[in-house]
Amino acid sequence: MVNNSGKTNLNDQIKSSEIPEEPLSKEESLKKFQDMKKELDNFKNKILKKFPFIQSISLLPSQAFKIFEEEEGVPPEEAKNKPLHLMMIVPEEEFKNISKKIKPEVIKISLESKHKLWVHIKTPIDVWNYGMDSKFEFLDAIGNSIPVHDEGILGSIRVSVIHKTLVLRKFEKYVASYCVGGSLVRGTADETSDVDTFIVIDDTDVKRMPRLQLLDRLRGMIHDYIREATAIAGVKNILNVQVYLLTDFWDKVKDSEPVMFTFIRDGVPLFDRGTFLPWKLL
Numbered sequence: 001m002v003n004n005s006g007k008t009n010l011n012d013q014i015k016s017s018e019i020p021e022e023p024l025s026k027e028e029s030l031k032k033f034q035d036m037k038k039e040l041d042n043f044k045n046k047i048l049k050k051f052p053f054i055q056s057i058s059l060l061p062s063q064a065f066k067i068f069e070e071e072e073g074v075p076p077e078e079a080k081n082k083p084l085h086l087m088m089i090v091p092e093e094e095f096k097n098i099s100k101k102i103k104p105e106v107i108k109i110s111l112e113s114k115h116k117l118w119v120h121i122k123t124p125i126d127v128w129n130y131g132m133d134s135k136f137e138f139l140d141a142i143g144n145s146i147p148v149h150d151e152g153i154l155g156s157i158r159v160s161v162i163h164k165t166l167v168l169r170k171f172e173k174y175v176a177s178y179c180v181g182g183s184l185v186r187g188t189a190d191e192t193s194d195v196d197t198f199i200v201i202d203d204t205d206v207k208r209m210p211r212l213q214l215l216d217r218l219r220g221m222i223h224d225y226i227r228e229a230t231a232i233a234g235v236k237n238i239l240n241v242q243v244y245l246l247t248d249f250w251d252k253v254k255d256s257e258p259v260m261f262t263f264i265r266d267g268v269p270l271f272d273r274g275t276f277l278p279w280k281l282l
Contacts, residue, residue, distance in 0.1 A: 030146060036084070039113055044148050046109045051102060053091055055124075056147065056154040060085040064141035068120060071138070083116035087142055089153055092123045092187060124153065124187050131268040134277070139270055140165075152190040155235035160184075160197050163229035163239055164270050167199065167222055176200040176246050177276035179267035186266065191236055198242040198263055200249050200275060211245060219243045246275070253279065 044057055060068060069079050090102065098121050110117040130138040143161025147154050157180075164178045182196030183189040199222065206214055226239045244252075252260045269276050 036115060039115060040148050043109060043113055043117070046112075047088075047106065048149065050105055050109075051090070053094060054149065055089045055091060055151045056087070057089075057149040058087050058142070058145035058147050058154055060087055060120075060141055060145045064137070064144075067137060067141070069118075071135075072120060074118060078118070081116050083118040086117055086119045086148070087145055088119050088121045089127065090121060090123055092125055095123050095125075098123075124185075127157075128185060128268040131270060131272075132277070132280075134269075134272065136269070136271055150191070152193060152237075153184070155191060155233065156180075156184045156189050156193065156195045156237050159229050159233035159235050159237055159239050160195050161270060162232050163197070163225055163241070166225040166229055168271060170221070170225075171201065171218075174202050175271060176202045176273050177269055178271040179263070179269045179276055181263060181267040182240075185268050189237075194238045194240050196240050196242075197270075198244065198267065200244050200246055202273075202275075203245040203247055211248070215243065215245055215248075218245075 040059065047057065048054060065082075065085050068074075068085050088106070090098065094102065103121060106119050106121060110119055127139070127142060130136070130142075139157070140161055142154070143157045145154070145158075160180050167178065168175055177200040178197065179199075180195065180197050183193045184195055189195070201218055203211070203214060209217075222241060222243055226241060230237075230239060249260065253264070264276070264279050267276065267280070
């Protein structure tokens with residue numbers, strides 16, 4: 001990211017009073033959603049009547065349609081029709097039923113809509129694999145999608161993605177990893193579950209500030225964004241954020257601290273500069 005202010009180190013970034021702008025507007029997607037809300041609600045009701053176990057249905061941001069079309073191999077002739085792309089998340093135990101039972105019914109119901117719909121049916125593991133494959137733009141799109149139905153997983157992803165965006169706009173150069181874990185990744189989250197995240201900050205270029213002072217300042221500023229992210233996301237979930245300096249985190253890993261190994265084992269990156277994923281592979 002280009003630093004227009006000319007700041008060259010983390011000390012200056014912390015001392016700066018700049019406030020990051022809010023995440024990108026979803027006005028275009030929101031307008032489409034409002035225009036078609038009745039129709040999408042009708043689609044949702046039919047789907048839930050058939051498959052009440054569905055965890056979430058959401059309208060993906062229009063600017064993300066192309067990457068999903070390319071990723072999913074949507075035929076060019078279908079893409080030319082400019083369908084609305086919906087993300088549907090089903091429980092992991094329903095994975096075996098997607099192709100034979102769920103998908104045919106979803107296609108049948110979607111064809112009843114006046115607007116062309118393309119529904120991406122995923123399990124939570126499919127969603128987390130975007131992070132494991134460093135395809136963070138897909139997680140961002142899901143986090144910024146407009147909910148049609150949500151049992152909790154979508155809201156949890158949304159608040160963490162928005163918080164990540166705010167943090168990166170302030171400290172992008174220094175964030176080594178931003179990861180989620182806990183009940184969200186384990187598949188037990190609901191509308192009120194806490195969302196556990198951890199951030200690793202690269203402090204290797206910091207020379208003029210004591211480590212504890214640096215960590216306290218970082219935590220204060222990053223925690224300030226929690227309230228903003230929660231308000232923007234409009235969710236009840238409490239965002240729990242743990243902030244670590246890279247040097248401290250690595251020392252704890254070398255000392256075999258159980259908390260660090262739990263983070264690495266269960267965590268999924270929403271952003272990573274090649275720090276977290278190699279640890280996880282080990």
